[in-house]
Amino acid sequence: MNVLVFLDQKREEYPALQFLARLAGAMEVSVTLLYVLMPGESQESGNAILAHASDQAAGCSVTSLLRWGDPAGVLLSEAHRGKYSLLILQSGLRRRRFPRLEPIDQILTHSIYPAVLVLRGEGRVIRHILICTAGLEDRLEVIDAGACIAAALDVPVTLLHVAAGAVPTMYTGLLGFEESITDLLRTDSVIARHLRAGAELLARYGVEGELELRRGAPVDEILREVELGQYDLVVIGRSRIFNGLKEMLMGDVMRRLISQVPASVLVVGDEGLC
Numbered sequence: 001m002n003v004l005v006f007l008d009q010k011r012e013e014y015p016a017l018q019f020l021a022r023l024a025g026a027m028e029v030s031v032t033l034l035y036v037l038m039p040g041e042s043q044e045s046g047n048a049i050l051a052h053a054s055d056q057a058a059g060c061s062v063t064s065l066l067r068w069g070d071p072a073g074v075l076l077s078e079a080h081r082g083k084y085s086l087l088i089l090q091s092g093l094r095r096r097r098f099p100r101l102e103p104i105d106q107i108l109t110h111s112i113y114p115a116v117l118v119l120r121g122e123g124r125v126i127r128h129i130l131i132c133t134a135g136l137e138d139r140l141e142v143i144d145a146g147a148c149i150a151a152a153l154d155v156p157v158t159l160l161h162v163a164a165g166a167v168p169t170m171y172t173g174l175l176g177f178e179e180s181i182t183d184l185l186r187t188d189s190v191i192a193r194h195l196r197a198g199a200e201l202l203a204r205y206g207v208e209g210e211l212e213l214r215r216g217a218p219v220d221e222i223l224r225e226v227e228l229g230q231y232d233l234v235v236i237g238r239s240r241i242f243n244g245l246k247e248m249l250m251g252d253v254m255r256r257l258i259s260q261v262p263a264s265v266l267v268v269g270d271e272g273l274c
């Protein structure tokens with residue numbers, strides 16, 4: 001796995017590198033550390049930050065890059081220059097008050113990087129992963145990426161599918177909309193085939209997992225599941241809703257989840273991760 005880690009500031013410890021050091025125990029991980037100098041910041045200072053970070057990438061092959069310019073522009077340029085399977089952003093990157101970080105949305109929406117991990121929390125250990133299949137457009141790349149990481153970290157996962165509908169979860173049982181997972185999996189529906197394939201994929205990775213089925217607005221139901229399940233990592237697909245009324249009612253699911261989910265978020269594109 002070839003990973004680009006964007007170092008946003010000087011830190012005593014970099015959770016991104018601790019995360020990758022754990023992955024390196026189960027797979028080959030090559031890390032490129034990228035630091036973008038602030039105006040007036042010396043090259044020596046940047047090199048010292050890169051050297052300090054490099055020491056924390058235990059078990060990984062490390063390359064360091066020092067750049068000048070706008071961080072988002074540098075990230076877009078580096079995406080074309082290098083072949084990375086994953087970009088890791090630490091959630092504190094806005095502390096440096098770059099006014100032009102909004103173009104990072106382009107990285108997520110235009111598949112500049114196959115997968116982007118927005119890592120939240122200082123030194124947070126990932127113990128439980130939620131893999132979301134919130135729409136029929138989701139393919140197995142999302143489940144495969146979550147299962148790959150879960151296997152490397154030896155942690156359990158929950159595979160969540162949200163069937164979009166206007167009825168909130170709290171009322172579905174009363175109104176007769178509740179569907180049991182067992183009954184659903186016996187059908188030959190698109191959702192059932194997708195969930196069966198997802199369960200088989202988890203089994204191939206040797207990952208302990210369970211299936212959850214909800215009905216309602218995808219973002220609301222995913223946020224509710226995150227709150228109830230106390231997940232450390234949420235895996236979602238890079239997808240947008242573009243057709244008229246649905247876009248107005250549901251908005252951009254991916255962006256809303258990234259901004260509202262309190263846990264780390266892995267956004268997976270069509271190329272997958274592992």
